[in-house]
Amino acid sequence: MTGYALFLGCTIPARQPNYELSGRKALARLGIELVDLANMTCCAPPPVQSIDFETSLSIAAYNICLAEEADLNMITLCTGCFESLAMTNAMLKENEKLREDVNRILSKAGKEFQGSKEVKHYLQVLKDDVGVERIKQSVSKPLSNLKVASFSGCHLLRPSELLKFDDPERPRIFDDLIEALGAKSIEYRNKLKCCGGLLRGYADDLALKIAREKLVNTTKAGADCISTLCPFCFLTLDMGQLMIKSKFQEEYNMPVLHYAELLSLALGIDPKELALEFHKIRVDRVLYKIG
Amino acid sequence: MEYKRMEKRTSLAFSNMVKSRLGGKTITSCYQCGTCASSCPVAKITDKFNPREIIKLSLLGEREEVLSGDSIWLCCSCYNCQERCPQKVEIADVIYALRNMAFEKGHIPNLYSEFASAIINDGRIAKISKFMEQKRPAIGLPPLQPTGVDALRKILSATGFDKLQKEKEEAS
The missing domain is CATH 1.20.1050.140 (Glutathione S-transferase Yfyf (Class Pi); Chain A, domain 2)
Structure with missing residues (x-):
């Protein structure tokens, strides 16, 4: 341990x-x-x-x-x-x-x-201490056929000189860990671009426009869900969809799951134990797809 | 001539001030190529924010325009510009330095002032409601540990943070 x-x-x-x-x-x-x-x-x-x-x-x-x-x-x-x-x-x-x-x-x-x-x-602990191979072996409920749009968020990668986490322009760690669960980590336009979360509360119009782009691009790419690592990105993209609905009259219904949630599901933890009711956008379609 | 010399002195004085701040030291390496602006998710959708412009105005000594304006607060801190700058200007950090200077002058958006008060009062910028705290055992989470508010207040008083925020609150 x-x-x-x-x-x-x-x-x-x-x-x-x-x-x-x-x-x-x-x-x-x-x-x-x-x-x-x-x-x-x-x-x-x-x-x-x-x-x-x-x-x-x-x-x-x-x-x-x-x-x-x-x-x-x-x-x-x-x-x-x-x-x-x-x-x-x-x-x-x-x-x-x-x-x-x-x-x-x-x-x-x-x-x-x-x-x-x-x-x-x-994520670093999972990669370094546990390792992708052991995660693969621990999966009891593979997320087969699930198309996940990974969104690592800015502050995992940048400033790379100080954080030294992954390549800031071509990161792989997060995608590898998604694929270790049996899911497919998909490509989409402007994958590494900010969600605009830090402008929330000060310049909501701009923040929503930036967040909306992420939803447009992941939807176009055919994602079943977006996966996040940061509570601000989650808030911006999950609850943000309700604000986008009222501002732009557009409904995306794109489930947003933290990587830890996808990992828990793949490890066979009962979804009822994960307080998924705290999501604003329901995740049923993801649960249905993974069976 | 005299006026021009004075102007030069003023602009240098301001960029030197920025340079001496935490985060500000690389500002004078900027050669205005615009890589920052073309990497910026905010500049792409509004003309109210342009990182290259902020650096330019600062180097020209436009202290008032930079510090009292809205622009420096529209950076979303994604660090894309900083990552890509060919001159290694730490642009996002320079903007933090400028915001710090603005705060000292009393120019700070209300939202940020609320953050500052929350830190002083609760030791956290997002308050944990009684509802959430009581909900924890029901969903299987351990109780929350106490927050180190007392230690934090000693730190805030050592850096002068609490005093600046108090002045701001009194002024508004």
Whole structure:
């Protein structure tokens, strides 16, 4: 059993218990132990970076310190949290001056960033610790014939110089992990383009236009569902379809499933245990297709 | 002549200020090729946002236009521009630096101000409702661990974040 400190973040417990459930269940089945640590906070994502970069680095570093103290590497389900934490971890490990500045701030909260641990997105843990082959062998209910439009979201891949996750222009890891479940990962236009999620609430018109393009392109490509890794992408594309319906009078009915949900289904976990009722767009057609 | 020299000094002063900020150090490497704008999902659908234009105005010292305008807040932080920039200008990070400067001047959209208050009050930008918290055991999730609000507030006071936000709240 490999253990990780789970960084849960805000959006998942606030809005997507379906993501947390599937993440916890699937990882447990594959032998990854998640440890819930006390006193974590917000990861300090782009909205906080936008207000004060130094504060955001300090908040992220504070949370990494908690994992360091517990002598555990950190795992995230949320791609936004992954970006904030992994970026901070890399920046502070590389830049001594910045680390000193941040540690001066952290000392007020009784912490010191050591740079002794790693921050990983759960997809990375699946690839590195479990491996594609073992996932294939663990599948008891292959998602045969399911055409999945993978959408990794921006902050898993970029800035690649700091995140070092996959090739930012031609990523393969996510698609390989989808195909390990027996599904087909399909190509579609502008696959790597942003969902517009971070403009929600500030420039909704623009955000919806960008999200709509993703729905148009995945529909045209014949996808049965979109698969996401980030709660913001999920929100933008799932609930976003209701907003797109009222603004553009267009109905896509495109199910959006987190990869952890597809993985759970393929591992044979009962869909009734996955709180799928938290999806705004029903996923019945996916469940029907996989039988 | 004198006016032109002054103008040059002003523009340099502003780009040097951006350069000295976290995230801003690469701004002066920009040679205005436009790779950023052609990689940008927002610039594609609106003329209100263009990353190349923001960098240009900043290099020309148009401080007021850049910091008090709407444009810097329309970046969707996808990092496509930064990834593709042939000059390695960290464009998305430069925009963060500009937003940080705008915040210090009191120019910050209400939405962001709400985020700041939420961080100070709850230690989280998305509040977890009582409903969600109570729902957890019923669907098989473990109870939530406490949030480190006290430690966070010490950090926010050490960086001056809470003070700036308070000034903003009082001003509005």
